[in-house]
Amino acid sequence: MAESGGVSDDSKEKAEQFKNDANEQFKAEHYGQAIELYTKAIELNPNNAVFYANRSISYLRTECFGYALTDASKAIEVDKNYLKGYYRRASAYMSLGKYKLALKDYEGIYKHRPTDKDAKLKFTECKKIVQQMAFQKAIAVEENKVSVADSIDVESMQVEDKYDGPKLQDGKVTLQFMQDLMECYKNQGKLHRKYAFQILLDINQYFSSQPTLVDISVPDDGKFTVCGDIHGQFFDLLNIFKLNGLPGHDNPYLFNGDFVDRGSFSVECIFVLFGFKLLYPNHFFMSRGNHESENMNKMYGFEGEVKAKYSANMCDLFTEVYNWLPLCHCINKRVLVMHGGLFSKDDIKLDDIRATERYYTDEIKYVFFHTFMSIKQPMYGRSPSKRGVGCQFGPDVTRRFLENNNLDYIIRSHEVKDLGYEVTHDGKCITVFSAPNYCDTMGNKGAFIVLNGKEMLPKYTTYEAVPHPNVKPMAYANSLLSLFG
Incomplete structure (x- = not known):
């Protein structure tokens, strides 16, 4: 031969x-x-x-x-x-x-x-x-850079008489406003720019006062829901609320990053999520994902969508808000939730995360970048990430981190899973992904996790994608993506 x-x-x-x-x-x-x-x-x-x-x-x-x-x-x-x-x-x-x-x-x-x-x-x-x-x-002159939020004058924005969409009550989010907003978006309506900017300014002020790692307490008889990536799939987000109930004092949620990009209803997703955060600040939580960043938004659709539906200066304000998003949440001192995963070294403690200054731009490298870019792997040890950024970490890395911080397990997102979730590392590392049929092509289910405050045992709900208006994913993405793909 x-x-x-x-x-x-x-x-x-x-x-x-x-x-x-x-x-x-x-x-x-x-x-x-x-x-x-x-x-x-x-x-x-x-x-x-x-x-x-x-x-x-x-x-x-x-x-x-x-x-x-x-x-x-x-x-x-x-x-x-x-x-x-x-x-x-x-x-x-x-x-x-x-x-x-x-x-x-x-x-x-x-x-x-x-x-x-x-x-x-x-x-x-x-x-x-x-x-x-x-x-x-x-x-760019960073030291003289003026806050985008400080340059926005909401009071000068007029609401036209013909506008019949959702309205803030005395400038504040109410449950009625949220119900009207979701109904408006279901009918492919649009929130007035005055109210949109007001929500962004209020949420920016709130997040800027929050810690990098947020501690959450769930009572023994209470439930708590963790959702993964949504990626602009608004109608699937509504389906989560249909299956699991609207957010509220007795029905708290944590959405674990990547709220926008790829899906072409990202504006609708983010204003609903920000609205619920303002309505229930102590019972609705949001972690930063890798798509809550300027560079990703420029390429994968969110910037284009915001410019199409609103304006360029709103894009800049979104970037400012995203830079203030918390990176991690710790539930009942037992479960750590972050978008990506663990770190490239073993001696990281929760207090190290708490002490981290999180406001930064895409160009600045920082030690905890892994919290929204790292990926778990089945083999022991660490290896370069298949994403090209962050690292991949094995079950031994997870075990040592949990032991060092007296935690039960971690929940992460960041990766499509056929069932919408995956349990690995001897049950100590759980991945949840909440965007079913990702980009209308992947055929995966979505999932969310419900925890009981006492046992803290994860229970999984999976679901199929629901129909959405005929707007394709990536409709607002930078044309360079198709050019270079």
């Missing part, structure tokens, strides 16, 4: 079949299955750059940007003349916000193919991004 590069012809033939099967799975948007099949092809023939490049784009589709970058680099290592490898690596760099490195790859492709319109377009657009960022950095 003939061999080339240590790989037999038979292995090459089988690898090609796996690749072809993987391509079919990819076309059907079954990216997990595609990744498994490309992996089998690579195991049989690790000398084919196409396999790595194809698995790279599959990882991009599942937001495993770190893995996508590794595969694209491997494709280039196998065949330095394989241009698709450079395309894939540039896309991974773009997804990770590493625009200068992406530009370097696009520049190389464009120089190699100067008459290729696609290569020229991507190089030109990426260059614009890098130049724009350089300009913004040059004109």
